[in-house]
Amino acid sequence: MKKCVRFEGARVHVGQTEVYFEGKIKNTDELAGIFLTRNPADLAVAAYQRWGHNCVQHLLGTFALVVIDPVAQRIFCARDPSGTHPLYYCFEPNHFFAFGTRIQDVLSFENVPKHIDNQTIGRYLRGAQDYSPYAPDSFYEAVKRIEPGYGVSFSAGAIANKTAWPLPLYPEISTHTELTESDWVVRFAELFNESVSFQTDHCQTIGSHLSGGLDSSSVSAVAQLKNLKPIETVQVHTGLETIDERPFAEAVARNSGTSHHVVQPSDQVWQQLTATTALLGYPHQLALPPCFHWAASAKAAELGCDVLLTGHDGDTVVGYGNGHVQTILEQRQWDNLALAMAQLARKRDISNLVKNWDSLSETEKISAFEVAFWGNEIKKSLQNRAFFSTLNHLFSASLRFGVYPWQVFEWWRKRRPPATSAPRTEAVHFAIDKREIKENPATKATHYQQIYCGRMLDVTEQLTHVGRHFGHQYAHPFYDRELVALCLATPEKLRFDHGSGRGPLRRAMRGVLPEITRLRTQKSYFNAYNRQVSQLMATDALGIFGKNHPLWQHANRELFARSCQNFSDQPPSLLHFNAVLQLGIWLDTRQ
16 A cells, blocks of 8 residues: 655654654653653554554643554554644555645645545535534545544555544542542642643743633743743734733733733735635634734744643633533522522623623623523523423523513524524534543533534644744643543532632632732623624625635525625624635635
8 A cells, every 4th residue: 555645743663663743742751661762753653562553542642643554554543632733644445545744735645636525615614513523524525634532543445443532530530529629629730730831841932822811821820930931922912992801911921920922913814814724725713813823823933932822722621610500400409590690690791692791780680691591591402302391490490580481582582593504413522431420421521522522623723734834833731631631520510610610720820820810700702803804804705706706606605795795793694704705715725
């Protein structure tokens, strides 16, 4: 079987075995005691030679690995669960195997077909569901992606073996009722500090994308604690007063002693979006316009950073303790549920769901929150086919809360997604051993699926491509396998933290972060910035994508034209506009 390779990382030979490795091994000390080497690629191949495809059970870190084993006549590929290092391949049984760290690397081989995948395009245009699983398909029929958290063996004629990378249960999970809240917080702080240290180990100049939120602030502050010289913190300010995070970020920088820089994204939106699409080789799925991330990465490159830390998805990993509220609801503890919702209304910001939220009185906020809560329950019940059960809860609680079904259904009707939304997927994609989970196993499985959903892993991959372009590695300390295991095991009530959410992180950061940031519960919503950037592009979009453009083989031109003229206040409408726009740009870059 012919082998075609273009790979960013290291290439080594161990006997007849050829190894391609990119990334870092976290449990080096443990493995070095077995294999008497500390070289990451040597450790990876030694683990493969000892345990075969089950080596994925023994490797901690962030990496992509390819082992070409001529003796066994197999090619083994693996990625860690974080998805930081992309790995693409094209496999023609009994003919050839091509792989690379970029999709363009694989497509560059003449034997690889270049036909686009219309099914992937269809799913992309319908919009990814919040927690849909990671898809191994790419925008090209012949090119696939190794899934994060999996090891896959290829023989000459077929895929020989596919092994999930199960998340190890936190050791104390079966006896966690004996642990105090302080015990959980101390262990969280230890693992979080270890993860930040691992991501910055051997780095000469450390950068951190400090947005001003709790997650990126915690990463930046801990990174600075562990370094003698100031790290470089970079904040992107959009120029919009409604999402000005500078006071929070500057408070962290002053408190920690970082070298802080504020940059603004470029207004060359078309150019940077086109450049990003060409860099990725497919339409991007970043939550913010690429010019936002380019501004941070360009500054990090100017400062000579070889790593750029982020707080990416820390809120999902640590969790808000919503399972605590669900438990109270299922047990019909109406007084406790009322208390929990009052705490949530005081601490959480749902201005993205309720208009004029900031101007409401406390009583009005509680009432509005209760309506939104029950409306969301109706939405989930329809998805989970448990409508009558939720309706029964709603009627039982209506007298206690003063929230009536007609209010809830009206709220839900206004929040329904447009017809462009994708149908709900039935796939369940997680590799977690649930046998020992004592507290609400369904909640734990859902939490895992949220952390490792396709949307978040796609963003992680794409940030890696942007970072490579600027000469540094993006690093995401919250995507640490041991830290995730701990957070899954953490009691929901501790995560809930009287409505503040992310209790273990807030408590671990006491004395590390300034209180203005540590106790902050509001999040900035960047819909206004997304809308501003999209409107800039909408002015020229129809002129660039003429009537005969290949884009209209996949999207409805009339609907797109109407959306160019009138952006909806609802995020799904904006997301669909951007998906069509980005698809058109990608089709142009293929010419």
